[in-house]
Amino acid sequence: MVNKRNTLGRGLGSLLNVSENKDESKFFDEIDINDITINKDQPREYFNEEKLSELSLSIKKHGIIQPVTVRKINDNKYQLISGERRYRASKLSGLTKIPAFIRNNNDDSLLEIALIENIQRENLNSLEIAISYKKLIDELKIKQEELGERVGKNRTTINNYLRLLKLPPSIQKGIKESKIQMGHARSLIAIVNSDVQLKIYHLILKNKLSVRKTEELVRNLNTKKLTNLKKSKKNNELIKLESKLSSFFGTKITTKGDEKSGKIIVPYKSTNDLNRILELLDII
Numbered sequence: 001m002v003n004k005r006n007t008l009g010r011g012l013g014s015l016l017n018v019s020e021n022k023d024e025s026k027f028f029d030e031i032d033i034n035d036i037t038i039n040k041d042q043p044r045e046y047f048n049e050e051k052l053s054e055l056s057l058s059i060k061k062h063g064i065i066q067p068v069t070v071r072k073i074n075d076n077k078y079q080l081i082s083g084e085r086r087y088r089a090s091k092l093s094g095l096t097k098i099p100a101f102i103r104n105n106n107d108d109s110l111l112e113i114a115l116i117e118n119i120q121r122e123n124l125n126s127l128e129i130a131i132s133y134k135k136l137i138d139e140l141k142i143k144q145e146e147l148g149e150r151v152g153k154n155r156t157t158i159n160n161y162l163r164l165l166k167l168p169p170s171i172q173k174g175i176k177e178s179k180i181q182m183g184h185a186r187s188l189i190a191i192v193n194s195d196v197q198l199k200i201y202h203l204i205l206k207n208k209l210s211v212r213k214t215e216e217l218v219r220n221l222n223t224k225k226l227t228n229l230k231k232s233k234k235n236n237e238l239i240k241l242e243s244k245l246s247s248f249f250g251t252k253i254t255t256k257g258d259e260k261s262g263k264i265i266v267p268y269k270s271t272n273d274l275n276r277i278l279e280l281l282d283i284i
Contacts, residue, residue, distance in 0.1 A: 027102045033095055036070060036078045036087060047088060055089035064090060067099040112140065116151060126182040127175040130161040163189045171201050180204055183211030187218045249277055
């Protein structure tokens with residue numbers, strides 16, 4: 001077995017304060033693929049079968065370019081830290097052995113490294129990233145700001161991902177399966193009512209709406225709600241006043257404004273109707 005210098009990467013190593021001393025180095029070897037077990041903390045949950053098949057064919061032709069990373073859990077067994085797509089595709093291609101970097105099993109940061117390596121290296125969908133961020137926050141007991149420093153993202157970005165976990169399950173499933181993009185999901189988050197979220201989600205799928213069209217749709221929806229809300233907030237005293245004035249003038253009277261300032265609108269249908277109103281006001 002050949003001892004190699006730790007190749008975790010300057011950025012990731014510094015994020016987790018992982019030492020690059022020789023006693024924490026990676027080793028490289030080819031190991032039996034059946035001796036590897038999946039890491040339950042691996043963030044990827046959905047694998048595109050077509051792309052996995054394409055990767056399998058590439059591995060058959062060219063072999064594995066980038067080894068997977070594992071940790072030794074006993075004499076002949078290993079736990080996968082990163083590279084599950086390569087691992088699955090290798091099994092699919094019929095490989096019995098797979099090249100791997102083997103990390104020491106006494107490294108306390110392995111779970112954190114597994115999550116962050118996958119976030120930074122693998123082509124995860126938005127929901128898988130959100131799940132990874134949530135796991136890191138829960139397991140490390142850190143706040144969003146500190147997580148942002150560790151993964152190189154600002155707090156707003158972290159928060160946007162975490163908010164995806166509050167969307168209805170069917171929308172989360174759509175994100176996993178790449179039916180909608182992060183931009184679509186961000187627009188849906190702005191809708192408070194989950195039933196409305198689902199209606200807009202189905203509209204996106206049915207009409208193949210772009211992110212921009214979805215943003216416009218949600219913006220118009222929220223503007224309409226705000227307008228209706230303002231209308232519904234008309235003072236009860238003004239409503240009573242409208243009713244009394246309507247009875248007095250014999251026509252539908254409306255008001256615009258509030259109790260401090262506004263307008264009283266007295267409509268008329270003809271010259272005779274106008275004269276009738278003026279007589280009531282004792283103007284003519």
